[in-house]
Amino acid sequence: xxxLEGVTVRFGGRAVLDGVxxxxxxxxxxxxxxxxxxxxxxxxxxxxxxQHPDGGRVFLDGRDLGGVxxxxxxxxxxxxxxxxxxxxxxxxxxxxxxxxxxDPKRQQAARVDELLELVGLPDSHRRAVASLSGGEQQRxxxxxxxxxxxxxxxxxxxxxxxxxxxxxxxVVELRVxxxxxxxxxxxxxxxxxxxxxxxxxxxxxRDGRIAQSxxxxxxxxxxxxxxxxRFLGFENVSGATVSGEAADTPWGRVPVxxxxxxxxxxxxxxPAGVRLVPAARGLRCTVAARTxxxxxxxxxxxxxxxxxxxxxxxxxxxxxxxxxxxVAFDAAxxxxxxxxxxx
Amino acid sequence: MDLxxxxxxxxxxxxxxxxxxxxxxxxxxxPRTGNAARLGLMAVPVAFFGLFFAYPVxxxxxxxxxxxxxxxxxxxxxxxxxxxxxHVLWFTTWQALASTAxxxxxxxxxxxxxxxxDFRGKQLLRAVVTVPFVLPTVxxxxxxxxxxxxxxxxxELWGVRLDTTVWAILLAHVFFNYAVVVRTVGGLxxxxxxxxxxxxxxxxxxxxxxxxxxxxxxxGPAVAAAALMVFLFTFTSFGVVQILGGPTFSTxxxxxxxxxxxxxxxxxxxxxxxxxxxxxxxVLAVHAWTVRRxxxxxxxxxxxxxxxxxxxxxxxxxxxxxxxxxAVLLVLPPAVLVQRSLDTPGPGIGLGYYEALTSDEGGLFLxxxxxxVGNSLRYALAATALALLIGALAAAALARRDAGxxxxxxxxxxxxxxxxxxxxxxxxxxxxxxxxxxxxxSSWILVPLAQALVGVPFVVRTMLPVLRAVDGRLxxxxxxxxxxxxxxxxxxxxxxVRRALLIAAGFAFAVSLGEFGATVFIARPDNPTLPxxxxxxxxxxxxxNYGQAMALSTILMAVCAVALLVLEHxxxxxxxxxxxxxxxxxxxxxxxxF
Numbered sequence: 030x031x032x033l034e035g036v037t038v039r040f041g042g043r044a045v046l047d048g049v050x051x052x053x054x055x056x057x058x059x060x061x062x063x064x065x066x067x068x069x070x071x072x073x074x075x076x077x078x079x080q081h082p083d084g085g086r087v088f089l090d091g092r093d094l095g096g097v098x099x100x101x102x103x104x105x106x107x108x109x110x111x112x113x114x115x116x117x118x119x120x121x122x123x124x125x126x127x128x129x130x131x132d133p134k135r136q137q138a139a140r141v142d143e144l145l146e147l148v149g150l151p152d153s154h155r156r157a158v159a160s161l162s163g164g165e166q167q168r169x170x171x172x173x174x175x176x177x178x179x180x181x182x183x184x185x186x187x188x189x190x191x192x193x194x195x196x197x198x199x200v201v202e203l204r205v206x207x208x209x210x211x212x213x214x215x216x217x218x219x220x221x222x223x224x225x226x227x228x229x230x231x232x233x234x235r236d237g238r239i240a241q242s243x244x245x246x247x248x249x250x251x252x253x254x255x256x257x258x259r260f261l262g263f264e265n266v267s268g269a270t271v272s273g274e275a276a277d278t279p280w281g282r283v284p285v286x287x288x289x290x291x292x293x294x295x296x297x298x299x300p301a302g303v304r305l306v307p308a309a310r311g312l313r314c315t316v317a318a319r320t321x322x323x324x325x326x327x328x329x330x331x332x333x334x335x336x337x338x339x340x341x342x343x344x345x346x347x348x349x350x351x352x353x354x355x356v357a358f359d360a361a362x363x364x365x366x367x368x369x370x371x372x
Numbered sequence: 373m374d375l376x377x378x379x380x381x382x383x384x385x386x387x388x389x390x391x392x393x394x395x396x397x398x399x400x401x402x403p404r405t406g407n408a409a410r411l412g413l414m415a416v417p418v419a420f421f422g423l424f425f426a427y428p429v430x431x432x433x434x435x436x437x438x439x440x441x442x443x444x445x446x447x448x449x450x451x452x453x454x455x456x457x458x459h460v461l462w463f464t465t466w467q468a469l470a471s472t473a474x475x476x477x478x479x480x481x482x483x484x485x486x487x488x489x490d491f492r493g494k495q496l497l498r499a500v501v502t503v504p505f506v507l508p509t510v511x512x513x514x515x516x517x518x519x520x521x522x523x524x525x526x527x528e529l530w531g532v533r534l535d536t537t538v539w540a541i542l543l544a545h546v547f548f549n550y551a552v553v554v555r556t557v558g559g560l561x562x563x564x565x566x567x568x569x570x571x572x573x574x575x576x577x578x579x580x581x582x583x584x585x586x587x588x589x590x591x592g593p594a595v596a597a598a599a600l601m602v603f604l605f606t607f608t609s610f611g612v613v614q615i616l617g618g619p620t621f622s623t624x625x626x627x628x629x630x631x632x633x634x635x636x637x638x639x640x641x642x643x644x645x646x647x648x649x650x651x652x653x654x655v656l657a658v659h660a661w662t663v664r665r666x667x668x669x670x671x672x673x674x675x676x677x678x679x680x681x682x683x684x685x686x687x688x689x690x691x692x693x694x695x696x697x698x699a700v701l702l703v704l705p706p707a708v709l710v711q712r713s714l715d716t717p718g719p720g721i722g723l724g725y726y727e728a729l730t731s732d733e734g735g736l737f738l739x740x741x742x743x744x745v746g747n748s749l750r751y752a753l754a755a756t757a758l759a760l761l762i763g764a765l766a767a768a769a770l771a772r773r774d775a776g777x778x779x780x781x782x783x784x785x786x787x788x789x790x791x792x793x794x795x796x797x798x799x800x801x802x803x804x805x806x807x808x809x810x811x812x813x814s815s816w817i818l819v820p821l822a823q824a825l826v827g828v829p830f831v832v833r834t835m836l837p838v839l840r841a842v843d844g845r846l847x848x849x850x851x852x853x854x855x856x857x858x859x860x861x862x863x864x865x866x867x868x869v870r871r872a873l874l875i876a877a878g879f880a881f882a883v884s885l886g887e888f889g890a891t892v893f894i895a896r897p898d899n900p901t902l903p904x905x906x907x908x909x910x911x912x913x914x915x916x917n918y919g920q921a922m923a924l925s926t927i928l929m930a931v932c933a934v935a936l937l938v939l940e941h942x943x944x945x946x947x948x949x950x951x952x953x954x955x956x957x958x959x960x961x962x963x964x965x966f
Contacts, residue, residue: 173853
């Protein structure tokens with residue numbers, strides 16, 4: 030439905046988008062995930078027609094959007110900080126797009142009622158935008174973007190400015206809503222939790238290029254390369270040489286799953302795959318720090334003469350900082366990353 | 373003048389560097405249509421300035437410097453060699469320097485008091501202090517004449533006359549520009565975070581050392597900007613010097629007027645115009661340079677949080693001294709003007725002079741002087757409409773984030789009419805716009821055109837900060853929802869700048885009403901404007917003429933004061949919808965101040 034071909038955008042000499050190709054299918058919810066400055070917002074702006082690409086083409090329903098101004102593209106964009114019109118009330122904001130499309134007044138009113146009902150803000154038509162809480166603003170912004178029935182809805186950091194509990198609740202609501210409406214959605218976020226919870230498919234971006242694309246599960250289980258792995262929060266990444274069912278790493282010989290590619294690779298050891306054993310029976314490490322993570326404790330381990338390792342421990346098993354422990358590895362939690370030996 | 377003030381305001385919200393870099397990719401690049409749109413917006417202002425500013429000024433300069441088809445640049449040196457011209461140059465410069473120094477000396481304590489003290493009636497006092505700035509120069513001259521001149525208040529009380537000395541001119545200039553300093557410097561001062569000074573104190577700085585090392589450097593650029601503006605206004609002073617200077621004191625502008633209208637020495641006038649043009653250009657260049665240097669990030673806070681009621685004898689004394697200065701210097705002259713206008717011959721006060729304005733028996737005009745009120749209002753309204761149209765288009769073009777160097781250069785050019793000899797512009801209109809296809813000499817539009825030239829810079833300066841502060845993403849939000857560029861402007865920009873537009877209109881109206889230098893040339897004898905009528909009445913001997921001048925000035929002053937008070941009222945609600953500085957949460961609600 031939406032198709033990008035080799036889209037390139039440069040600011041000064043720097044390519045913010047570098048030959049990006051992307052397909053979004055009808056009714057699909059795609060979430061672009063990447064750190065600040067990776068070009069995610071520029072991607073949305075290019076699709077919306079707010080940014081002219083220096084190269085490449087954008088198609089919507091097979092139609093080339095080059096030269097079509099933003100207001101004729103029929104896509105919706107929900108801005109990062111909502112950008113509600115401050116001098117209009119809630120209904121005025123939601124009806125804005127309908128007015129621009131010249132819908133009859135009565136139809137506008139009915140649609141506004143419908144959408145405010147949908148986002149859980151019935152009877153707030155006349156409220157001033159400034160009097161809304163962050164969550165309410167977000168709902169109004171969503172209603173406003175949905176009102177003209179855009180063929181594609183784009184969300185720029187949709188929940189970025191909200192506090193954590195609200196965010197976790199809204200992300201579920203959005204997911205349900207998009208499922209019911211069958212809306213095609215392209216969202217960008219830097220928050221992996223948000224992306225995984227919202228998306229049918231996650232696209233990880235790095236420096237204007239797409240680093241990986243896949244279902245949340247695929248991306249989480251098999252990060253494409255060291256960058257994606259680190260961006261997802263995995264620290265135990267290293268170069269390694271695989272021979273047979275084990276690999277030589279700075280942490281010594283580590284078992285790998287059967288059928289692993291041989292030779293020079295990049296290896297990810299998930300924290301769950303770092304098991305603590307008595308000091309005498311494994312790689313000797315000193316506990317450098319530990320961080321309480323709610324369901325588990327992340328323990329930072331410092332082996333002699335090798336990079337630090339992170340281990341995930343059950344709450345009551347976590348050792349004290351300064352303790353000497355041994356480490357053994359679990360082959361099931363070890364992943365060989367695509368992209369060769371570069372770390 | 374609001375030039376300086378608005379530029380002390382964060383021109384665009386300042387962001388910490390890392391944030392700015394983080395956001396960089398979101399700044400839209402010039403779309404391909406940007407250039408065409410910008411050129412379209414610029415076309416009308418450029419044509420206007422070319423036709424009604426550059427062309428007349430060039431024509432008059434050429435007429436002075438060209439003889440028999442040959443340019444005579446040697447005239448410049450001949451003119452500069454004349455001792456009386458050198459005297460004029462010298463006087464123009466030193467009185468401007470002295471006026472600037474005196475204004476700073478008197479007004480800086482006022483700026484401090486307005487910035488840091490909270491007291492009853494502060495809002496009203498702020499408006500009172502601002503009124504002189506929009507008063508026509510002719511009114512100011514007349515008021516000081518009533519205070520310091522022959523038969524004036526001081527003359528009556530103590531037999532002191534200052535109208536033959538330079539002090540009358542200097543004091544009138546201070547009267548005029550007090551608001552420039554108070555609002556430019558005080559406005560910034562009130563937003564400086566007092567905790568910066570407190571931090572310095574905690575590190576062992578004395579009260580004075582903290583002020584000198586923390587506050588003064590932050591204020592420095594604002595002080596420099598204010599000083600430059602005052603210098604610019606006093607360097608080109610016309611009405612005040614014309615009325616108070618007598619035969620002894622003459623600025624360049626007055627001399628240009630004398631050479632053109634009394635001696636008919638056009639080539640000397642042309643040379644003087646060029647000299648003034650160069651000097652003003654240099655001052656504006658320095659101004660632009662200081663503006664750029666001022667773009668260091670300051671920690672600004674909401675002004676409402678920094679003012680405290682005065683404490684202790686020292687602070688109360690300072691407040692009292694500032695209030696006394698304002699009373700004597702800013703309130704007394706207009707008050708005396710009003711009193712004189714009512715001080716008819718015979719016992720007590722009366723409206724005799726006002727009544728005399730309605731008769732045409734004086735023979736000085738073809739019409740009763742009171743007709744000048746109607747003329748002035750009509751002209752000023754037309755000029756305001758013109759200035760709004762031209763200024764708003766120019767501001768819209770300048771506010772675009774993709775405005776290039778060329779456009780920025782135009783920004784500076786727009787300020788030139790404030791400094792170029794208004795007399796030259798007026799005379800240039802007569803010389804250049806008198807033949808087809810542009811034969812406007814007998815058209816009433818000539819006066820509003822000249823007045824609009826002075827109004828446009830005010831409109832641009834008032835609108836620009838507000839337009840720049842409208843969050844670009846609101847426009848994008850509207851576009852994505854299906855609004856065409858024109859709808860975007862109408863639905864997003866217009867509601868937000870409506871108030872600024874009104875404020876700009878008020879400014880343009882006030883300066884058009886008071887414009888004297890150009891109007892004095894082009895207003896027809898049967899259609900005088902208020903300032904022209906006042907000047908002509910003052911030029912005649914006799915108590916009745918003097919009294920009528922006072923009465924007419926009072927009327928003019930009242931109209932201007934009402935316009936300003938409406939402005940002050942409008943200003944208080946300029947907040948909604950403008951982008952707040954992401955770091956300080958401040959919105960540019962004080963835009964349009966000086």
